[in-house]
Amino acid sequence: MIVVTTENVAGYQVTEVLGQVFGVVVRSRGIGGNLMAGLRSIVGGEIHEYTAMLEEARRHAVDRLVKNASAMGADGVVMMRFDSSEIAQTMSEIVAYGTAVKLQRR
Template sequence: MILTNVESVPGKRIVEHYGLVHGSSIRAKHVGRDIMAGLKNIVGGELKGYTELLAESRRQSIERLVAQAEELGANAIINIRLSTSSVAQGAAEILAYGTAVKVE
């Protein structure tokens, strides 16, 4: 599966469009990580626990996106967009969406 965030697959020709596919996942951080983050909030800097959590969540969203596209018979997803929003205090939603296509 080729994933791009441009309107084509560079160097390849699109032969079929299957429409929008999307994948999302919502994650909450656990208490241990919250306490560590609380301490880190005093000195500032990167909150590694959260970075990993969101990266993992994003991976899962993209996996779901790919699974949906595979079901349609696509072999590439173009114009992918990613977004993060905190839907509740302590939980973040990662959304990935794009257009499933078939390329040569």
């Protein structure tokens, strides 16, 4: 599955647009992670616990995007983007979204 953030895929032609596709992940740090992150925020700098959690959540969101696109019969996803939000100040929602397409090599 080819996933790109661009409108076109080099060397390929979009032959069919199948529609919007997305992958959603909602994550919450455990109490230990929140405690460590809270202590780190006092000192300042990167909060590694949250960075690792969000990187993993993005990977899972893309995996779900690819799974959903495959279920639609897509060969690729164009214009892929990420969005994120906070839910109830304890959870993070990560969404990977784009347009599922059929591709043909030129």
